[in-house]
Amino acid sequence: MDTNTTKEGEGKAMLMTKNKFPFGLRVLLVDDDRTSLQVWGRMLQACGYQVTKCLRAEDALVMLRSYRSRFDILISDLHMPGMDGFKLLQIIGLEMADLPVIVISSDDDYNTIQKGLINGACDFLVKPIPMEALKMVWKYVVCKRRMKLEEVQKQQQQQLWNVGHYYGDVHLRLPYRDHQHNLLPLNEGIKRLKRGTDGDEDECKASGDHDHVVGAKKSRMIWTADLHHKFVAIVNELGLKRAVPKKILERMQAMGVPNLTREKVASHLQKYRIYLQKQKDDALQKTDQHLAPLRRPQEIPPLGPPPPHTFNHHAQMMNTYPNHQLDLLTQFQRARTVRSIIRSSQLNNIVTTHEEFQNLPVPVEAHHGQNKPLTTTQMADDQTPTSEQIWNEIKGADHVAAKEIDGSTCTTKSELPGLHDIAPRPPPPLHDTSGDFSFFFKNNALRRSSGDCGLLLNEYTLFRDNSEDYSSLWNEICPPSQG
DNA sequence: TTGAGAATAT
DNA sequence: CATATTCTCA
Numbered sequence: 001m002d003t004n005t006t007k008e009g010e011g012k013a014m015l016m017t018k019n020k021f022p023f024g025l026r027v028l029l030v031d032d033d034r035t036s037l038q039v040w041g042r043m044l045q046a047c048g049y050q051v052t053k054c055l056r057a058e059d060a061l062v063m064l065r066s067y068r069s070r071f072d073i074l075i076s077d078l079h080m081p082g083m084d085g086f087k088l089l090q091i092i093g094l095e096m097a098d099l100p101v102i103v104i105s106s107d108d109d110y111n112t113i114q115k116g117l118i119n120g121a122c123d124f125l126v127k128p129i130p131m132e133a134l135k136m137v138w139k140y141v142v143c144k145r146r147m148k149l150e151e152v153q154k155q156q157q158q159q160l161w162n163v164g165h166y167y168g169d170v171h172l173r174l175p176y177r178d179h180q181h182n183l184l185p186l187n188e189g190i191k192r193l194k195r196g197t198d199g200d201e202d203e204c205k206a207s208g209d210h211d212h213v214v215g216a217k218k219s220r221m222i223w224t225a226d227l228h229h230k231f232v233a234i235v236n237e238l239g240l241k242r243a244v245p246k247k248i249l250e251r252m253q254a255m256g257v258p259n260l261t262r263e264k265v266a267s268h269l270q271k272y273r274i275y276l277q278k279q280k281d282d283a284l285q286k287t288d289q290h291l292a293p294l295r296r297p298q299e300i301p302p303l304g305p306p307p308p309h310t311f312n313h314h315a316q317m318m319n320t321y322p323n324h325q326l327d328l329l330t331q332f333q334r335a336r337t338v339r340s341i342i343r344s345s346q347l348n349n350i351v352t353t354h355e356e357f358q359n360l361p362v363p364v365e366a367h368h369g370q371n372k373p374l375t376t377t378q379m380a381d382d383q384t385p386t387s388e389q390i391w392n393e394i395k396g397a398d399h400v401a402a403k404e405i406d407g408s409t410c411t412t413k414s415e416l417p418g419l420h421d422i423a424p425r426p427p428p429p430l431h432d433t434s435g436d437f438s439f440f441f442k443n444n445a446l447r448r449s450s451g452d453c454g455l456l457l458n459e460y461t462l463f464r465d466n467s468e469d470y471s472s473l474w475n476e477i478c479p480p481s482q483g
Numbered sequence: 484t485t486g487a488g489a490a491t492a493t
Numbered sequence: 494c495a496t497a498t499t500c501t502c503a
Contacts, residue, residue, distance in 0.1 A: 220489065220501085244494065262494095267489055270496075 022138035023048040026070060030060045030088070031077040031104075040075070040104070040129070047135050057083035061091060068096055072141045078105035078116060089119040100140040104129060221264055230255055231268060240276075245269055 027049045031037040037053050044051045052071070054060040057080055064071060074092065078085035085103055092099055103116040106127040113124045122140040125133055223231070234251045235243040245266035252260055 223488085246494085263490070266494075267491085271488065273495095 025049045025138050025141060026072045027051045027137070028054065028060055028063065028071045028074045029076075030054045030057055030074070030080070030085075032056065032080040033077070036077070036127075040134075043129075043131060043134050044075075044137075046131070047137070049137070056080065057085065057088040061088065064092070064096060064099070068099070071099070073137060074099055074101045075137070076101060076103055078103050078107065078112070086115065086119055089116065089121055093120040102137060102140065221259070223268055227257065228268075230257065231265075231272070235269075235272070240273075243269065 025048070027044050029037065029041055029044065029051055030053075031040060032055055034055065037055065041051045041053050052063070054063065057076065060074065060076065061083070064074070076085045076088055085105070089101055089103070092101055100122045101120065102123045102125060103121040104125045104127060105112065105116070108126040113126075116124045230252060231248065234248050238247060238251075245262045248269065249260055249262050249265045252265070
Protein backbone atom coordinates (compact mmCIF):
# COMPACT_ATOMS: atom_id res chain seq x y z
CA MET A 1 0.00 0.00 0.00
CA ASP A 2 1.07 3.49 -0.57
CA THR A 3 1.14 5.20 2.74
CA ASN A 4 3.26 8.18 2.03
CA THR A 5 1.66 11.31 3.24
CA THR A 6 3.39 13.80 1.11
CA LYS A 7 2.28 17.32 1.16
CA GLU A 8 3.29 18.30 -2.26
CA GLY A 9 0.08 20.14 -2.82
CA GLU A 10 0.53 22.13 0.28
CA GLY A 11 1.70 25.41 -0.97
CA LYS A 12 -0.34 25.53 -4.11
CA ALA A 13 -4.01 26.08 -3.95
CA MET A 14 -4.17 26.37 -0.23
CA LEU A 15 -7.75 26.95 0.54
CA MET A 16 -7.60 27.62 4.20
CA THR A 17 -5.17 29.13 6.52
CA LYS A 18 -2.67 26.84 8.11
CA ASN A 19 -3.38 25.80 11.64
CA LYS A 20 -7.02 26.46 11.23
CA PHE A 21 -9.32 23.54 11.47
CA PRO A 22 -9.87 21.89 8.17
CA PHE A 23 -6.27 22.23 7.34
CA GLY A 24 -4.48 18.98 7.89
CA LEU A 25 -7.64 16.96 8.02
CA ARG A 26 -6.45 13.41 7.80
CA VAL A 27 -7.92 11.60 4.87
CA LEU A 28 -7.54 7.96 4.08
CA LEU A 29 -8.03 7.49 0.37
CA VAL A 30 -8.75 4.15 -1.27
CA ASP A 31 -8.81 3.46 -4.96
CA ASP A 32 -7.62 0.46 -6.85
CA ASP A 33 -6.61 2.58 -9.81
CA ARG A 34 -3.17 4.08 -9.40
CA THR A 35 -3.84 7.04 -11.62
CA SER A 36 -7.06 7.91 -9.91
CA LEU A 37 -5.39 7.52 -6.57
CA GLN A 38 -2.77 10.04 -7.55
CA VAL A 39 -5.29 12.44 -9.00
CA TRP A 40 -7.65 12.44 -6.05
CA GLY A 41 -4.74 12.47 -3.71
CA ARG A 42 -3.35 15.62 -5.20
CA MET A 43 -6.65 17.31 -5.29
CA LEU A 44 -7.24 16.55 -1.65
CA GLN A 45 -3.81 17.74 -0.75
CA ALA A 46 -4.54 20.89 -2.62
CA CYS A 47 -7.42 21.33 -0.24
CA GLY A 48 -4.96 21.29 2.59
CA TYR A 49 -5.73 17.80 3.70
CA GLN A 50 -3.24 15.25 4.80
CA VAL A 51 -3.71 12.23 2.59
CA THR A 52 -2.85 8.58 3.05
CA LYS A 53 -3.35 6.47 -0.01
CA CYS A 54 -4.29 2.82 -0.33
CA LEU A 55 -4.74 0.67 -3.39
CA ARG A 56 -6.81 -1.96 -1.67
CA ALA A 57 -9.69 -1.84 0.74
CA GLU A 58 -8.11 -4.58 2.79
CA ASP A 59 -5.08 -2.41 3.37
CA ALA A 60 -7.24 0.49 4.37
CA LEU A 61 -9.02 -1.68 6.86
CA VAL A 62 -5.79 -2.86 8.40
CA MET A 63 -4.64 0.70 8.77
CA LEU A 64 -7.89 1.82 10.28
CA ARG A 65 -8.01 -1.04 12.71
CA SER A 66 -4.47 -0.40 13.79
CA TYR A 67 -4.45 3.35 13.72
CA ARG A 68 -8.03 4.39 13.79
CA SER A 69 -7.38 7.65 15.54
CA ARG A 70 -4.93 8.77 12.90
CA PHE A 71 -7.67 9.35 10.39
CA ASP A 72 -10.56 11.73 10.30
CA ILE A 73 -12.33 10.55 7.22
CA LEU A 74 -12.27 7.79 4.67
CA ILE A 75 -12.82 8.33 0.99
CA SER A 76 -13.17 5.16 -0.95
CA ASP A 77 -13.81 4.02 -4.45
CA LEU A 78 -16.72 1.66 -4.76
CA HIS A 79 -15.73 -0.88 -7.35
CA MET A 80 -12.56 -2.64 -6.47
CA PRO A 81 -11.24 -6.14 -6.84
CA GLY A 82 -11.24 -8.09 -3.65
CA MET A 83 -13.08 -6.23 -0.98
CA ASP A 84 -15.22 -3.59 -2.56
CA GLY A 85 -16.50 -0.34 -1.18
CA PHE A 86 -19.77 -1.78 0.06
CA LYS A 87 -18.06 -4.40 2.12
CA LEU A 88 -15.69 -1.85 3.47
CA LEU A 89 -18.59 0.37 4.40
CA GLN A 90 -20.31 -2.42 6.21
CA ILE A 91 -17.31 -3.36 8.22
CA ILE A 92 -16.64 0.22 9.14
CA GLY A 93 -20.26 0.64 10.09
CA LEU A 94 -19.81 -2.21 12.49
CA GLU A 95 -16.43 -1.43 13.85
CA MET A 96 -15.94 2.28 13.51
CA ALA A 97 -19.29 3.83 13.09
CA ASP A 98 -17.92 7.20 14.02
CA LEU A 99 -15.68 7.34 11.00
CA PRO A 100 -17.26 9.30 8.22
CA VAL A 101 -16.99 7.60 4.87
CA ILE A 102 -17.45 9.13 1.48
CA VAL A 103 -17.87 6.92 -1.50
CA ILE A 104 -16.69 7.83 -4.95
CA SER A 105 -17.64 6.05 -8.11
CA SER A 106 -18.06 6.61 -11.77
CA ASP A 107 -21.26 4.65 -11.51
CA ASP A 108 -24.11 7.01 -11.01
CA ASP A 109 -26.81 4.38 -11.09
CA TYR A 110 -29.52 5.25 -8.63
CA ASN A 111 -29.48 1.87 -6.97
CA THR A 112 -25.77 1.97 -6.52
CA ILE A 113 -25.93 5.35 -4.90
CA GLN A 114 -28.76 4.31 -2.68
CA LYS A 115 -26.98 1.18 -1.66
CA GLY A 116 -23.91 3.17 -0.79
CA LEU A 117 -25.84 5.58 1.36
CA ILE A 118 -27.84 2.85 3.02
CA ASN A 119 -24.64 1.15 3.97
CA GLY A 120 -23.64 4.20 5.86
CA ALA A 121 -21.80 6.43 3.44
CA CYS A 122 -22.02 10.10 4.31
CA ASP A 123 -22.00 11.12 0.71
CA PHE A 124 -21.69 9.68 -2.73
CA LEU A 125 -19.49 11.52 -5.17
CA VAL A 126 -19.74 10.70 -8.84
CA LYS A 127 -16.67 11.05 -10.98
CA PRO A 128 -15.42 13.36 -12.18
CA ILE A 129 -15.42 15.01 -8.83
CA PRO A 130 -15.24 18.77 -8.80
CA MET A 131 -12.78 20.40 -6.50
CA GLU A 132 -15.62 22.10 -4.74
CA ALA A 133 -16.95 18.80 -3.55
CA LEU A 134 -13.63 17.75 -2.12
CA LYS A 135 -13.28 21.02 -0.32
CA MET A 136 -16.46 20.32 1.55
CA VAL A 137 -15.40 16.96 2.79
CA TRP A 138 -14.47 18.27 6.22
CA LYS A 139 -18.09 19.03 6.96
CA TYR A 140 -18.85 15.39 7.37
CA VAL A 141 -16.17 15.07 9.95
CA VAL A 142 -17.63 17.88 11.96
CA CYS A 143 -21.09 16.52 11.50
CA LYS A 144 -20.15 13.11 12.76
CA ARG A 145 -18.26 14.46 15.70
CA ARG A 146 -21.14 16.54 16.81
CA MET A 147 -23.44 13.64 16.95
CA LYS A 148 -24.55 12.91 20.40
CA LEU A 149 -23.20 9.73 21.85
CA GLU A 150 -26.67 8.32 22.05
CA GLU A 151 -27.25 8.97 18.42
CA VAL A 152 -24.07 7.30 17.49
CA GLN A 153 -24.98 4.33 19.54
CA LYS A 154 -28.43 4.15 18.09
CA GLN A 155 -27.00 4.32 14.64
CA GLN A 156 -24.63 1.56 15.46
CA GLN A 157 -27.41 -0.55 16.71
CA GLN A 158 -29.39 0.11 13.63
CA GLN A 159 -26.52 -0.85 11.49
CA LEU A 160 -25.83 -3.90 13.52
CA TRP A 161 -29.39 -4.87 13.08
CA ASN A 162 -29.27 -4.32 9.38
CA VAL A 163 -26.02 -5.82 8.44
CA GLY A 164 -25.28 -8.13 11.32
CA HIS A 165 -23.99 -11.41 10.13
CA TYR A 166 -26.07 -14.47 10.27
CA TYR A 167 -24.41 -17.80 10.48
CA GLY A 168 -27.16 -20.30 10.11
CA ASP A 169 -29.49 -19.65 12.96
CA VAL A 170 -26.92 -18.02 15.12
CA HIS A 171 -26.96 -14.33 14.86
CA LEU A 172 -23.57 -13.00 15.69
CA ARG A 173 -23.15 -9.40 16.48
CA LEU A 174 -19.73 -8.01 16.14
CA PRO A 175 -18.69 -6.22 19.27
CA TYR A 176 -18.50 -2.50 19.46
CA ARG A 177 -15.03 -1.26 19.62
CA ASP A 178 -13.15 1.93 20.01
CA HIS A 179 -15.78 4.24 18.76
CA GLN A 180 -16.15 7.74 19.85
CA HIS A 181 -12.75 7.98 21.42
CA ASN A 182 -13.18 10.80 23.83
CA LEU A 183 -16.89 10.25 23.90
CA LEU A 184 -16.63 6.79 25.31
CA PRO A 185 -17.83 6.27 28.82
CA LEU A 186 -15.18 6.38 31.45
CA ASN A 187 -15.38 2.75 32.29
CA GLU A 188 -14.13 1.77 28.89
CA GLY A 189 -10.59 2.43 29.94
CA ILE A 190 -11.11 0.54 33.12
CA LYS A 191 -12.47 -2.45 31.32
CA ARG A 192 -9.47 -2.50 29.14
CA LEU A 193 -7.09 -2.33 32.03
CA LYS A 194 -8.89 -5.23 33.59
CA ARG A 195 -8.67 -7.35 30.56
CA GLY A 196 -5.08 -6.35 30.02
CA THR A 197 -5.43 -6.50 26.30
CA ASP A 198 -5.09 -4.04 23.52
CA GLY A 199 -4.64 -0.46 24.34
CA ASP A 200 -5.83 2.36 22.18
CA GLU A 201 -4.66 2.21 18.65
CA ASP A 202 -2.12 4.92 19.09
CA GLU A 203 -0.71 3.40 22.16
CA CYS A 204 -0.39 -0.03 20.75
CA LYS A 205 3.15 -0.96 20.01
CA ALA A 206 4.26 -0.10 16.57
CA SER A 207 5.91 -3.47 16.24
CA GLY A 208 3.22 -4.86 14.03
CA ASP A 209 0.90 -5.40 16.91
CA HIS A 210 -2.22 -6.25 15.00
CA ASP A 211 -3.45 -8.98 17.19
CA HIS A 212 -6.35 -6.87 18.28
CA VAL A 213 -7.83 -6.90 14.85
CA VAL A 214 -11.48 -6.46 15.33
CA GLY A 215 -14.26 -8.80 14.49
CA ALA A 216 -12.49 -12.03 15.08
CA LYS A 217 -13.16 -11.54 18.72
CA LYS A 218 -15.99 -12.08 21.07
CA SER A 219 -19.38 -12.24 19.50
CA ARG A 220 -22.69 -12.34 21.13
CA MET A 221 -25.13 -15.04 20.37
CA ILE A 222 -28.84 -14.71 20.15
CA TRP A 223 -31.01 -17.67 20.83
CA THR A 224 -33.62 -17.36 18.18
CA ALA A 225 -36.99 -18.95 18.57
CA ASP A 226 -35.94 -21.71 16.29
CA LEU A 227 -32.73 -22.35 18.13
CA HIS A 228 -34.52 -22.35 21.42
CA HIS A 229 -37.03 -24.72 20.00
CA LYS A 230 -34.29 -27.14 19.11
CA PHE A 231 -32.76 -26.64 22.50
CA VAL A 232 -35.97 -27.41 24.33
CA ALA A 233 -36.64 -30.41 22.17
CA ILE A 234 -33.28 -31.83 23.11
CA VAL A 235 -33.72 -31.08 26.77
CA ASN A 236 -37.09 -32.78 26.75
CA GLU A 237 -35.69 -35.73 24.95
CA LEU A 238 -32.85 -36.13 27.41
CA GLY A 239 -34.94 -35.31 30.40
CA LEU A 240 -34.30 -32.31 32.53
CA LYS A 241 -31.98 -34.14 34.84
CA ARG A 242 -29.88 -35.71 32.19
CA ALA A 243 -29.71 -32.59 30.07
CA VAL A 244 -26.25 -31.24 30.65
CA PRO A 245 -24.44 -28.72 28.52
CA LYS A 246 -22.07 -31.12 26.88
CA LYS A 247 -24.75 -33.49 25.68
CA ILE A 248 -26.95 -30.68 24.51
CA LEU A 249 -24.05 -29.17 22.66
CA GLU A 250 -23.31 -32.43 20.90
CA ARG A 251 -26.86 -32.85 19.76
CA MET A 252 -27.26 -29.31 18.63
CA GLN A 253 -24.09 -29.52 16.64
CA ALA A 254 -25.35 -32.75 15.16
CA MET A 255 -28.38 -30.81 14.07
CA GLY A 256 -26.11 -28.47 12.21
CA VAL A 257 -26.02 -25.51 14.50
CA PRO A 258 -22.70 -23.78 14.07
CA ASN A 259 -20.73 -21.51 16.34
CA LEU A 260 -21.98 -23.07 19.51
CA THR A 261 -19.86 -23.62 22.54
CA ARG A 262 -20.47 -25.54 25.69
CA GLU A 263 -20.40 -22.32 27.65
CA LYS A 264 -23.12 -20.81 25.56
CA VAL A 265 -25.29 -23.84 26.00
CA ALA A 266 -24.59 -23.84 29.71
CA SER A 267 -25.59 -20.25 29.97
CA HIS A 268 -28.79 -20.86 28.13
CA LEU A 269 -29.53 -23.91 30.18
CA GLN A 270 -29.07 -21.92 33.32
CA LYS A 271 -31.53 -19.38 32.14
CA TYR A 272 -33.96 -22.05 31.06
CA ARG A 273 -33.84 -23.76 34.43
CA ILE A 274 -34.44 -20.53 36.23
CA TYR A 275 -37.34 -19.93 33.96
CA LEU A 276 -38.85 -23.34 34.61
CA GLN A 277 -38.41 -22.91 38.33
CA LYS A 278 -40.08 -19.57 38.24
CA GLN A 279 -43.00 -20.97 36.32
CA LYS A 280 -43.38 -23.68 38.89
CA ASP A 281 -43.24 -21.24 41.77
CA ASP A 282 -45.69 -18.87 40.23
CA ALA A 283 -48.12 -21.64 39.47
CA LEU A 284 -47.92 -23.02 42.96
CA GLN A 285 -48.42 -19.63 44.45
CA LYS A 286 -51.47 -18.97 42.39
CA THR A 287 -52.80 -22.37 43.24
CA ASP A 288 -52.38 -21.77 46.94
CA GLN A 289 -53.83 -18.35 46.82
CA HIS A 290 -57.05 -18.83 45.01
CA LEU A 291 -57.75 -22.41 44.46
CA ALA A 292 -56.54 -24.25 47.49
CA PRO A 293 -59.92 -25.46 48.70
CA LEU A 294 -60.65 -27.09 45.42
CA ARG A 295 -59.32 -30.22 43.92
CA ARG A 296 -56.10 -29.20 42.26
CA PRO A 297 -53.59 -31.16 40.33
CA GLN A 298 -50.26 -31.34 42.10
CA GLU A 299 -48.42 -30.13 39.12
CA ILE A 300 -49.38 -28.22 36.13
CA PRO A 301 -49.57 -30.73 33.38
CA PRO A 302 -47.48 -29.72 30.44
CA LEU A 303 -49.39 -28.44 27.51
CA GLY A 304 -49.92 -31.29 25.18
CA PRO A 305 -48.83 -31.51 21.60
CA PRO A 306 -50.40 -29.10 19.21
CA PRO A 307 -54.04 -29.82 18.82
CA PRO A 308 -55.00 -31.40 15.57
CA HIS A 309 -57.03 -28.49 14.49
CA THR A 310 -57.68 -24.90 15.19
CA PHE A 311 -61.08 -23.43 15.42
CA ASN A 312 -61.75 -20.66 13.08
CA HIS A 313 -65.46 -20.36 12.99
CA HIS A 314 -67.12 -17.14 12.17
CA ALA A 315 -63.85 -15.48 11.44
CA GLN A 316 -63.18 -15.77 15.09
CA MET A 317 -59.77 -16.94 16.03
CA MET A 318 -59.77 -19.65 18.56
CA ASN A 319 -57.22 -21.80 20.15
CA THR A 320 -57.66 -25.02 21.92
CA TYR A 321 -56.67 -26.60 25.18
CA PRO A 322 -56.80 -30.18 26.19
CA ASN A 323 -59.74 -30.46 28.48
CA HIS A 324 -57.81 -31.68 31.47
CA GLN A 325 -56.36 -28.23 31.76
CA LEU A 326 -59.72 -26.79 32.50
CA ASP A 327 -58.91 -26.78 36.15
CA LEU A 328 -56.16 -24.36 35.51
CA LEU A 329 -58.24 -21.77 33.86
CA THR A 330 -59.21 -18.70 35.73
CA GLN A 331 -62.66 -18.22 36.95
CA PHE A 332 -63.62 -16.10 34.05
CA GLN A 333 -62.03 -18.34 31.57
CA ARG A 334 -63.58 -21.36 33.14
CA ALA A 335 -67.02 -19.97 32.83
CA ARG A 336 -66.39 -19.01 29.32
CA THR A 337 -64.79 -22.23 28.42
CA VAL A 338 -67.55 -24.29 29.87
CA ARG A 339 -69.93 -22.69 27.48
CA SER A 340 -67.63 -23.35 24.62
CA ILE A 341 -67.31 -26.96 25.53
CA ILE A 342 -70.98 -27.42 25.88
CA ARG A 343 -71.70 -25.71 22.66
CA SER A 344 -69.07 -27.33 20.55
CA SER A 345 -69.50 -30.79 21.93
CA GLN A 346 -73.24 -30.74 21.73
CA LEU A 347 -73.62 -29.07 18.45
CA ASN A 348 -71.04 -31.19 16.81
CA ASN A 349 -72.04 -34.26 18.69
CA ILE A 350 -68.50 -35.46 18.56
CA VAL A 351 -68.08 -37.08 21.92
CA THR A 352 -69.96 -39.86 23.52
CA THR A 353 -68.10 -40.68 26.69
CA HIS A 354 -66.64 -38.79 29.58
CA GLU A 355 -63.18 -39.87 28.61
CA GLU A 356 -63.63 -38.56 25.11
CA PHE A 357 -64.93 -35.43 26.57
CA GLN A 358 -61.89 -35.08 28.74
CA ASN A 359 -59.69 -35.39 25.74
CA LEU A 360 -61.70 -33.02 23.71
CA PRO A 361 -59.79 -29.93 22.73
CA VAL A 362 -61.37 -27.01 24.42
CA PRO A 363 -61.85 -23.99 22.29
CA VAL A 364 -60.97 -20.85 24.11
CA GLU A 365 -62.31 -17.80 22.50
CA ALA A 366 -59.90 -15.12 21.81
CA HIS A 367 -60.90 -11.75 22.90
CA HIS A 368 -59.99 -8.57 21.28
CA GLY A 369 -58.59 -5.53 22.81
CA GLN A 370 -59.34 -4.75 26.34
CA ASN A 371 -57.03 -5.90 28.97
CA LYS A 372 -59.88 -7.33 30.92
CA PRO A 373 -62.28 -10.15 30.52
CA LEU A 374 -65.31 -9.70 28.39
CA THR A 375 -68.52 -9.51 30.29
CA THR A 376 -69.60 -12.91 31.26
CA THR A 377 -71.45 -14.69 33.95
CA GLN A 378 -69.22 -14.95 36.92
CA MET A 379 -68.79 -18.36 38.35
CA ALA A 380 -67.55 -18.68 41.87
CA ASP A 381 -64.65 -20.96 42.51
CA ASP A 382 -66.62 -23.37 44.58
CA GLN A 383 -69.10 -23.65 41.77
CA THR A 384 -66.51 -24.52 39.23
CA PRO A 385 -67.55 -27.81 37.83
CA THR A 386 -65.21 -30.64 37.27
CA SER A 387 -65.05 -32.02 33.82
CA GLU A 388 -67.12 -34.90 35.03
CA GLN A 389 -69.83 -32.64 36.31
CA ILE A 390 -69.80 -30.75 33.07
CA TRP A 391 -70.06 -33.96 31.19
CA ASN A 392 -72.94 -35.09 33.29
CA GLU A 393 -74.64 -31.82 32.66
CA ILE A 394 -74.25 -32.18 28.98
CA LYS A 395 -75.29 -35.79 28.94
CA GLY A 396 -78.15 -35.64 31.34
CA ALA A 397 -79.63 -32.24 31.45
CA ASP A 398 -80.14 -30.48 28.22
CA HIS A 399 -82.09 -27.93 30.03
CA VAL A 400 -79.27 -26.84 32.27
CA ALA A 401 -76.71 -26.89 29.56
CA ALA A 402 -78.84 -25.06 27.11
CA LYS A 403 -79.51 -22.27 29.47
CA GLU A 404 -75.85 -21.66 29.78
CA ILE A 405 -75.37 -21.02 26.17
CA ASP A 406 -74.80 -17.39 25.47
CA GLY A 407 -77.73 -16.43 27.61
CA SER A 408 -79.92 -17.83 24.92
CA THR A 409 -83.49 -18.62 25.79
CA CYS A 410 -83.67 -21.99 24.20
CA THR A 411 -84.30 -24.72 26.67
CA THR A 412 -83.76 -27.96 24.90
CA LYS A 413 -81.07 -29.41 22.78
CA SER A 414 -83.26 -29.35 19.73
CA GLU A 415 -83.71 -25.65 20.05
CA LEU A 416 -80.03 -24.91 19.94
CA PRO A 417 -79.07 -22.91 16.96
CA GLY A 418 -76.97 -24.48 14.30
CA LEU A 419 -73.40 -23.37 13.97
CA HIS A 420 -74.18 -21.21 11.04
CA ASP A 421 -76.81 -19.40 13.00
CA ILE A 422 -74.53 -18.16 15.68
CA ALA A 423 -73.95 -14.52 15.14
CA PRO A 424 -70.35 -13.63 14.50
CA ARG A 425 -68.68 -11.46 17.06
CA PRO A 426 -68.54 -7.86 15.99
CA PRO A 427 -65.08 -6.89 14.91
CA PRO A 428 -62.96 -4.99 17.35
CA PRO A 429 -63.02 -1.25 16.99
CA LEU A 430 -60.71 -0.15 14.28
CA HIS A 431 -58.98 2.46 16.28
CA ASP A 432 -57.83 0.04 18.88
CA THR A 433 -54.96 -1.79 17.39
CA SER A 434 -52.88 -1.69 20.51
CA GLY A 435 -54.59 -4.59 22.08
CA ASP A 436 -55.52 -6.69 19.18
CA PHE A 437 -54.51 -9.98 20.62
CA SER A 438 -55.79 -13.09 19.17
CA PHE A 439 -54.77 -15.97 21.28
CA PHE A 440 -53.12 -16.73 24.52
CA PHE A 441 -51.16 -19.32 26.34
CA LYS A 442 -51.06 -20.15 29.92
CA ASN A 443 -47.91 -19.44 31.85
CA ASN A 444 -45.67 -20.89 29.28
CA ALA A 445 -44.89 -18.01 27.06
CA LEU A 446 -41.20 -17.95 26.53
CA ARG A 447 -40.25 -14.43 25.88
CA ARG A 448 -38.08 -14.07 22.93
CA SER A 449 -37.62 -10.40 23.23
CA SER A 450 -39.37 -7.57 24.90
CA GLY A 451 -41.11 -6.63 21.70
CA ASP A 452 -42.20 -10.12 21.15
CA CYS A 453 -43.82 -10.92 24.39
CA GLY A 454 -47.49 -10.80 24.75
CA LEU A 455 -49.60 -9.00 27.21
CA LEU A 456 -49.92 -10.75 30.50
CA LEU A 457 -53.46 -11.22 31.60
CA ASN A 458 -53.99 -13.17 34.76
CA GLU A 459 -51.76 -16.09 34.21
CA TYR A 460 -52.18 -16.01 30.50
CA THR A 461 -50.04 -14.37 27.97
CA LEU A 462 -51.80 -12.98 25.00
CA PHE A 463 -50.03 -12.90 21.72
CA ARG A 464 -50.56 -10.66 18.85
CA ASP A 465 -51.90 -12.41 15.89
CA ASN A 466 -49.03 -11.87 13.57
CA SER A 467 -49.11 -15.22 12.00
CA GLU A 468 -51.73 -17.16 10.20
CA ASP A 469 -50.38 -20.36 11.45
CA TYR A 470 -50.33 -20.98 15.13
CA SER A 471 -48.56 -24.24 14.86
CA SER A 472 -45.19 -22.58 14.85
CA LEU A 473 -46.02 -20.98 18.15
CA TRP A 474 -47.20 -24.25 19.49
CA ASN A 475 -44.02 -25.78 18.32
CA GLU A 476 -42.01 -23.14 19.97
CA ILE A 477 -43.73 -23.47 23.25
CA CYS A 478 -44.45 -27.14 23.14
CA PRO A 479 -41.77 -28.59 20.97
CA PRO A 480 -42.76 -31.90 19.50
CA SER A 481 -40.57 -34.57 20.95
CA GLN A 482 -37.96 -35.77 18.56
CA GLY A 483 -38.23 -39.15 16.97
C1' DT B 484 -32.76 3.04 36.48
C1' DT B 485 -33.83 -1.60 35.84
C1' DG B 486 -34.55 -6.23 34.02
C1' DA B 487 -33.29 -9.72 30.96
C1' DG B 488 -30.18 -12.38 28.48
C1' DA B 489 -25.66 -13.72 27.46
C1' DA B 490 -20.81 -14.07 28.77
C1' DT B 491 -17.60 -14.96 32.02
C1' DA B 492 -15.81 -16.11 36.69
C1' DT B 493 -15.85 -19.12 40.53
C1' DC C 494 -21.06 -29.02 35.79
C1' DA C 495 -23.61 -25.76 38.55
C1' DT C 496 -23.94 -21.44 40.20
C1' DA C 497 -22.62 -16.55 40.89
C1' DT C 498 -21.26 -12.45 38.97
C1' DT C 499 -20.48 -9.20 35.36
C1' DC C 500 -21.53 -7.05 31.17
C1' DT C 501 -24.55 -5.08 27.73
C1' DC C 502 -28.63 -3.49 25.81
C1' DA C 503 -33.16 -1.80 25.68
